[in-house]
């Protein structure tokens with residue numbers, strides 16, 4: 109049996125903790141991720157305790173010195189953690205007392221691990237949120253650079269996974285851009301809501317010391333302090349909301365991944381993924397598998413799982429803090445790592461994709477994709493839309509039976525369906541003609557897409573580097 113370390117809360121206990129229980133209840137294996145945030149939180153607390161005269165200035169000085177030396181060792185990965193000390197908070201406090209002596213025991217004045225852990229996790233998630241929005245903005249730039257050269261590239265637009273109307277490939281990419289844009293908005297809104305300081309709520313009821321919570325908030329960059337101590341120590345909305353934003357983001361990346369996977373199959377053959385992003389099969393020598401997008405699609409499951417994990421974790425908890433809350437960390441950390449990696453994968457992959465433009469435009473001719481253009485043509489010549497829809501339906505039927513495209517139908521045949529059709533029809537039946545005509549705001553005409561790329565670039569500039 110390992111030598112027992114004295115626990116900070118040991119006073120009222122007559123027995124030592126069962127070894128299994130020690131293992132079972134400890135969080136240090138995973139909450140060591142919060143080590144640097146915990147130090148930041150303690151540094152701010154110590155500074156405030158001294159400026160309020162709750163501890164002496166020189167006591168604060170040695171506490172701060174001790175904390176900084178621990179921080180250095182953590183960064184050098186030169187500190188070992190003890191399961192007997194349960195979690196990151198008690199491990200660091202114990203280490204502090206080892207390094208600075210009795211005065212280290214004063215750090216925990218006026219606080220509890222309950223407000224401490226919530227503060228640490230908020231600091232952690234705020235940093236991660238900034239990294240994620242930065243990554244999302246990078247991904248947007250990568251998309252813009254790609255889309256810029258593809259405004260005139262004809263691509264089959266799908267509905268029901270059937271070729272519907274020709275679109276510009278850049279239009280398709282800009283659809284992805286808009287999804288990511290909403291993700292950025294969501295993370296930015298979230299950041300404002302979560303940037304609240306719980307420290308000072310102590311265990312649940314606040315504290316009798318004359319602490320200055322605003323000072324701690326300002327040192328740690330929180331916009332305001334929490335208003336209700338019971339809510340503050342038990343609230344995990346900020347963790348749930350993070351996972352909710354992450355789930356929406358993963359849903360977007362997964363839709364996107366799915367398209368890349370389909371398009372790179374021999375059946376579609378619209379794109380090739382770089383060899384350096386694919387893997388082979390151990391049995392089928394010809395295979396080149398799109399592992400990266402497949403993994404992004406697959407990892408969506410664990411992020412949704414984390415969201416449901418946290419929602420379920422919280423659903424039946426009475427106020428205020430319960431040990432259940434310790435279970436919030438692993439799903440949050442896992443989500444943070446997962447979305448960071450998935451973003452990185454896409455940022456690296458997208459510029460490396462090569463396009464098979466001939467195949468794209470050939471596919472866009474399938475499925476009578478300019479039939480709507482023909483219906484609109486008849487409307488412009490005076491026919492009511494419902495009638496033109498019916499007429500074109502019959503023309504399509506004829507084309508199916510004659511096994512030809514709309515473009516291949518003779519003018520005489522067209523005119524047997526409607527006298528309104530002249531030889532100018534062939535222009536509107538062409539893919540380029542169809543694309544150019546879709547000039548409504550938000551539509552696919554290359555002119556529009558050029559404008560929308562310009563506007564999107566401006567949006568990136570307006571957001572600024574620190575938005």
Ligand code: ARG
Nearest residue numbers: 135195221222225429433434
């Ligand atoms: N390790 C704990 C957690 O992650 C810290 C808070 C402990 N508080 C308590 N009352 N046991 O939630």
